[in-house]
Amino acid sequence: MSVLPPALTKLIEAFGSLPGVGPRTAERYAYYTLKHGQQSSAQLADALSSLHEGVSYCQKTFMFVASGQELSDLYTDPERDKQLVAVVAEPFDVVALEKTGQFRGTYHVLGGLVSPIDGIGPESLHITELVKRVGDDTVKEIILATNASVEGESTALYIQQQLAGQKVTITRLAQGLPIGVDLEYADQITLGRALENRRAL
C-alpha cells in the first residue's frame, strides 16, 4: 500500500531527476505544483514539450539559437567584432558574459571542458571548429574564458597548443580577488594568484 497516489509519485520521481534535486525538494515542487492549480503545471508541461523542437545550436558559435535559425544573432550582428572571440565551456557562460555589457566580440561555445575522469576528451568539444574559425574569420584575439578550475585550465592549455603557429593573440580572463569579498575570506590559491598578477598603479 503506497501512501501517495501514483500520479504524484510519478511527478516526484520526474522532478527528482533534475540536477541537485533530492527527494524532499522533489516532494516540495510536486506539492507546490498541485496546490497552485492546473494552469501553472500546464505552463511548465508546455514549456517542456516544446523545448527540444524550439532550440537548436548555432553552426558557427554553438550557442543556442531558435530552431530554423542557422547562426546566432550574437554572431551575425554587424556591430560585433568577429576577429575577437571569447571561448567558453557552456552556453550559459555566454549569458553571464553578455550581462557584463562589456564585450563586443563574438563567442565560441566548446560544449564542455576536457575531463578525463568523465571520459570527455578534446575531440568531443568544438575545438577543431574553433581552429578552422580562426583561419576563416582571420581572428586576431582569442579570449580563453574557461573556469579557473583544473578542467578549465587544461582545456585552455590544450587550445593554446592547437593554435600554436597561427597568427592570433591568446589571452585568458584575469584571476584575482572577486569584487566585494574580504581579503581574509579569500582562499589561498585565489590570494596567491592575486599577488602573482598584481598590477602597477
Next chain:
Amino acid sequence: MSVLPPALTKLIEAFGSLPGVGPRTAERYAYYTLKHGQQSSAQLADALSSLHEGVSYCQKTFMFVASGQELSDLYTDPERDKQLVAVVAEPFDVVALEKTGQFRGTYHVLGGLVSPIDGIGPESLHITELVKRVGDDTVKEIILATNASVEGESTALYIQQQLAGQKVTITRLAQGLPIGVDLEYADQITLGRALENRRAL
C-alpha cells in the same frame, strides 16, 4: 535582441516559478533538461499533465488519494485504529509519520496552519470536519502533530479549544533534543523545552 531562444526562456521562467528556485537554478534545470534529450523532458511533461486529473483528496482525512477513490487506504485499512487520530498540517507530514513505521492510527490533514499574517484563519482549515469526526468515529485520542512553531502551537491550541467538552484525550508530539544533535548546538528554546519536559528514568 535576446541571447536565448524563446523556447528556452519560457522553460526557465516556468521552472523559476517553483518554490525556492532562483534564476540560476532555473537555468541549470532548463539546460540539464535540454542536454538530457527529449525523453526526460517528455517524462516530466507527462507527469505534470496528468497530475491534477490523477490526484484527489480523501473525504474523511483530506490526505491525497488517487482520483476516483473517495477514502484514503490509510483510513479504510481495517488494521488501522480509527479511534486514534494524528492531526497534521500538510499531506507530506503523513508521509513523514508513515516513515517512522510506528503509528497505527489514522490521520487528519488540516490543509495548513492558522496564520493571520498570511490571511489563513481556522475556518479555511479542515477543523470542523475534525470535530465532527471525533463524534462519528468515537475517537479516543487526538495527537496534535503540528510543527513546534508559533503557527503550529496556536493551531493546536485552537483545536484544543474546539474539542473542549468532548470525551477525547488530546496529546501533543514530544518536544526536546533531536536525536544525534550535540547539546551545545541545540538552540535555547529547544534546550529549555527539553529541560522542562525531562523524564524520570
